Amino acid sequence: MDRPSWAPDDIDLDKPTAARAYDYLLGGAHNFAADREMIRAAMSFMPDLALQAQANRAFLRRAVQYLVDVGVRQFLDIGSGIPTRGNVHEIAQRAAPDARVVYVDIDPVAVSHGRHFLAGNPHTYVLQEDVRNPTDIVKHPDVTDLLDFERPIGLLMVALLHVVPDADDPYGIVAHLRDELSPGSHIVIGHGTHDSRPEEVAKLTAISRQTPTAMSTRTREDVVRFFDGFELVDPGVVWAPLWRPDSPEDVPEDPGRSGNYVGVGRLG
Amino acid sequence: MSGPAGAAAFAHAWADRVAGTSYVSMTRAESRIFLGALTGRLAAVLAAEEFDAVAVHQVGTDFFDAGYTAPEALGRTVALVHERLLRDLGRTDPDGRLGRLIDVLASSCARAQLDQTLDAQENMRRAALVARIRAERALHESEARSLHAALHDPLTGLPNRTLFARHVAEAFDADDRIGVCFVGLDRFKAINDSLGHGVGNAVLTAVAQRLRAVGEQLFVARLGGDEFAVHVPRTTCVDDVLKVADRVLATVAAPILVDGRELTVTASAGVVERPTSGTDAGDVLRAADISLHWAKADGRDRPAAFDPDRNAADVARYELAAAMPGALARDEFYPVYQPLVDLNSRRLVGVEALARWRHPVHGRLPAGSFIGLAEDSGLIVPLGLRLMELSCRQAKRWNGPLVSVNLAVRQIRRPGLVAEVAALLDRVELPPELLQLEITESAVLEPDDETVGTLRALDNLGIRLVIDDFGTGYANLAYLADLPVRGLKVAAAFLRGQGFDSRRAAVLEAMISTGRALGLTVTAEGIETPEQARTLRRMGCHLGQGWYLGRPTDPSSIRLG
Numbered sequence: 001m002d003r004p005s006w007a008p009d010d011i012d013l014d015k016p017t018a019a020r021a022y023d024y025l026l027g028g029a030h031n032f033a034a035d036r037e038m039i040r041a042a043m044s045f046m047p048d049l050a051l052q053a054q055a056n057r058a059f060l061r062r063a064v065q066y067l068v069d070v071g072v073r074q075f076l077d078i079g080s081g082i083p084t085r086g087n088v089h090e091i092a093q094r095a096a097p098d099a100r101v102v103y104v105d106i107d108p109v110a111v112s113h114g115r116h117f118l119a120g121n122p123h124t125y126v127l128q129e130d131v132r133n134p135t136d137i138v139k140h141p142d143v144t145d146l147l148d149f150e151r152p153i154g155l156l157m158v159a160l161l162h163v164v165p166d167a168d169d170p171y172g173i174v175a176h177l178r179d180e181l182s183p184g185s186h187i188v189i190g191h192g193t194h195d196s197r198p199e200e201v202a203k204l205t206a207i208s209r210q211t212p213t214a215m216s217t218r219t220r221e222d223v224v225r226f227f228d229g230f231e232l233v234d235p236g237v238v239w240a241p242l243w244r245p246d247s248p249e250d251v252p253e254d255p256g257r258s259g260n261y262v263g264v265g266r267l268g
Numbered sequence: 269m270s271g272p273a274g275a276a277a278f279a280h281a282w283a284d285r286v287a288g289t290s291y292v293s294m295t296r297a298e299s300r301i302f303l304g305a306l307t308g309r310l311a312a313v314l315a316a317e318e319f320d321a322v323a324v325h326q327v328g329t330d331f332f333d334a335g336y337t338a339p340e341a342l343g344r345t346v347a348l349v350h351e352r353l354l355r356d357l358g359r360t361d362p363d364g365r366l367g368r369l370i371d372v373l374a375s376s377c378a379r380a381q382l383d384q385t386l387d388a389q390e391n392m393r394r395a396a397l398v399a400r401i402r403a404e405r406a407l408h409e410s411e412a413r414s415l416h417a418a419l420h421d422p423l424t425g426l427p428n429r430t431l432f433a434r435h436v437a438e439a440f441d442a443d444d445r446i447g448v449c450f451v452g453l454d455r456f457k458a459i460n461d462s463l464g465h466g467v468g469n470a471v472l473t474a475v476a477q478r479l480r481a482v483g484e485q486l487f488v489a490r491l492g493g494d495e496f497a498v499h500v501p502r503t504t505c506v507d508d509v510l511k512v513a514d515r516v517l518a519t520v521a522a523p524i525l526v527d528g529r530e531l532t533v534t535a536s537a538g539v540v541e542r543p544t545s546g547t548d549a550g551d552v553l554r555a556a557d558i559s560l561h562w563a564k565a566d567g568r569d570r571p572a573a574f575d576p577d578r579n580a581a582d583v584a585r586y587e588l589a590a591a592m593p594g595a596l597a598r599d600e601f602y603p604v605y606q607p608l609v610d611l612n613s614r615r616l617v618g619v620e621a622l623a624r625w626r627h628p629v630h631g632r633l634p635a636g637s638f639i640g641l642a643e644d645s646g647l648i649v650p651l652g653l654r655l656m657e658l659s660c661r662q663a664k665r666w667n668g669p670l671v672s673v674n675l676a677v678r679q680i681r682r683p684g685l686v687a688e689v690a691a692l693l694d695r696v697e698l699p700p701e702l703l704q705l706e707i708t709e710s711a712v713l714e715p716d717d718e719t720v721g722t723l724r725a726l727d728n729l730g731i732r733l734v735i736d737d738f739g740t741g742y743a744n745l746a747y748l749a750d751l752p753v754r755g756l757k758v759a760a761a762f763l764r765g766q767g768f769d770s771r772r773a774a775v776l777e778a779m780i781s782t783g784r785a786l787g788l789t790v791t792a793e794g795i796e797t798p799e800q801a802r803t804l805r806r807m808g809c810h811l812g813q814g815w816y817l818g819r820p821t822d823p824s825s826i827r828l829g
């Protein structure tokens with residue numbers, strides 16, 4: 001990591017970022033006017049956007065709970081966003097107080113806030129890094145201090161891969177990370193798609209270009225390919241609300257409106 | 269429905285009503301339990317003797333803190349409380365407590381929201397500030413790092429060539445004399461090749477460490493490969509740098525321990541020391557480089573100081589070498605001929621063709637000034653062939669004395685030589701017995717099959733082969749018996765006047781008798797006096813050559829018969 005991934009001038013609070021906009025969608029206050037303005041513009045043609053963000057976050061919670069239930073005690077959460085409520089370490093450490101979590105995000109403000117927020121938690125670490133440099137993530141001394149790659153790890157890439165365009169080889173990145181994991185590890189993916197709401201998603205994608213991490217959504221088939229080398233856990237790659245819902249009431253009439261394919265894969 | 273069942277129904281409805289207003293990290297079942305507990309606390313407030321505003325406030329705060337942060341969550345809660353809390357709990361509201369409860373609940377939620385928003389905003393601004401400082405520091409460090417990387421050698425950490433050149437240029441401005449020493453490890457490539465790059469790198473690192481320790485005031489750099497450089501400040505004369513060079517060579521030569529193995533590496537040094545006026549950094553570095561080259565050429569493991577005369581000679585040689593291909597194309601090379609005389613009858617039996625260069629600027633150059641260059645560059649092959657052709661044509665014209673032509677080692681090693689010579693004889697229509705080829709002893713010191721094959725083939729063509737400079741190569745005499753040679757040439761020069769040395773004369777005599785015993789014609793070269801001619805004749809030498817017997821001349825001056 002020779003070059004800092006963000007130049008000081010890139011930290012511009014007048015331009016929206018995905019992490020802060022997502023926080024706003026979830027009802028948080030860790031955002032600035034530019035973020036809220038962008039979301040309001042998006043909600044003008046996608047009024048249920050906040051619900052879909054919540055559905056995504058709820059999937060993340062269920063997936064982490066699932067991993068804890070099957071015995072995973074280490075988590076690498078890439079594209080973790082701004083820690084507010086329902087963070088991975090909170091879910092995991094409630095069940096297993098010694099669970100270790102490394103958060104990775106490209107957004108320097110999100111990371112800086114995360115470090116402050118997690119200052120008293122010795123089992124967590126926040127790294128500012130780009131998922132496109134997977135080696136710099138898995139070989140980072142502070143990461144390897146906390147996570148033992150010889151033991152199962154829950155690799156979370158939720159609402160992340162749809163901001164990595166094909167040109168940046170997202171499949172290669174995932175394969176690279178997969179090769180670092182040991183058997184019993186899991187990958188958790190949530191990924192935006194244009195399959196169900198093509199026009200709205202096209203507009204959303206256009207709006208996302210205001211942020212440093214523009215979206216490139218994929219089809220279901222493309223999302224499934226991210227699980228190459230993993231065994232898909234039931235029910236496979238599905239709309240976010242359909243992945244092991246806590247109760248039938250949580251499943252909306254048309255789950256495809258989530259525009260979000262999710263799945264969990266296990267490394268055999 | 270009232271009591272606990274009613275409370276549960278309210279909580280159930282509450283959870284459904286606020287679901288989706290903002291993200292709450294609970295399952296729906298968990299949220300019902302959570303809101304059920306809050307409902308219980310509200311029920312207790314309604315049932316108590318006195319209205320407990322603090323308890324209600326706490327409920328509002330807890331509700332908000334659980335993640336029900338959206339204004340809609342509060343609005344829907346207020347509506348629901350209003351609508352059915354009393355009913356679900358089976359209570360009446362004699363003292364209008366519900367209104368107060370709703371007021372406190374709403375204001376506590378609003379306060380929590382305001383507080384949390386302000387906190388969050390403050391945290392985010394601080395986070396942005398910290399991120400900016402961090403990014404600035406990272407940028408600064410990476411700039412410093414890349415600047416450092418651009419100017420240092422990654423293996424040893426020493427300054428690199430660029431930084432050394434910069435440093436020397438600065439010294440030029442600061443001092444009125446400049447002293448530089450280039451250091452090259454001797455035969456370092458052999459270490460790399462035989463022991464591997466890992467060991468090679470360990471040696472370089474060790475050497476770098478030792479050079480650093482030679483003197484604090486010295487500026488040490490790695491120029492690349494196995495070359496290092498030292499700038500010696502405040503020098504007064506070349507000795508100041510030579511002293512440093514001696515220390516450098518001594519410290520390098522101490523055994524180096526690598527992987528439990530002791531290695532000994534020597535080094536050579538090129539030294540320059542001069543006033544800064546009238547020269548520049550580039551000149552000085554070039555001079556140091558040239559001197560290092562000399563130290564290696566002079567036998568390594570030593571320093572060599574820059575010497576302008578030697579450099580001028582080098583430059584002249586270089587210029588000469590560069591001019592040779594063009595000269596060959598313009599046919600500026602030609603042979604002159606020196607008589608080979610029978611020492612008994614004093615009759616001319618042949619001539620040796622010797623190369624000359626009609627140089628457009630320097631005039632006529634002797635073979636000694638350019639044959640070595642041609643051998644180094646490989647030009648000797650076409651040049652040798654051209655001289656052979658000219659000599660053969662001359663021999664054909666004379667059709668009398670044989671012409672002896674030198675054959676360079678490179679020519680012998682070249683496949684196709686035999687065919688070329690055969691074609692030449694054909695073309696010129698020269699009887700092969702009029703051509704003699706002289707091969708230096710070193711070419712046949714340890715003759716391989718190919719060389720022997722070539723010599724046989726030449727012999728089969730009918731050409732005489734003789735060995736030149738016999739006795740200089742410490743050859744095993746046994747080879748003589750197996751090679752198709754018909755003569756030997758020995759050097760007589762040391763028999764000259766005061767240089768007479770009876771032991772070497774004895775060796776010469778032995779060589780001559782060896783040749784004779786093998787039935788070979790023995791020729792002595794370099795005869796300059798009548799005494800030498802006489803001595804050699806008495807020793808049994810057949811033929812003689814040298815100034816006393818005839819200088820190299822144009823073909824027209826050769827007296828035949």
Ligand SMILES: C[S@@+](CC[C@H](N)C(=O)[O-])C[C@H]1O[C@@H](n2cnc3c(N)ncnc32)[C@H](O)[C@@H]1O
Pocket residue numbers: 018019020022056057060078079080081082104105106107110129130131132157158159160163164190213
């Ligand atoms: C929508 S948030 C997702 C947060 C969390 N994973 C979740 O699903 O609730 C996406 C996050 O990915 C981060 N991100 C975008 N591109 C990234 C990249 N190339 N490397 C690492 N993080 C990235 C953004 O900064 C943002 O915080």
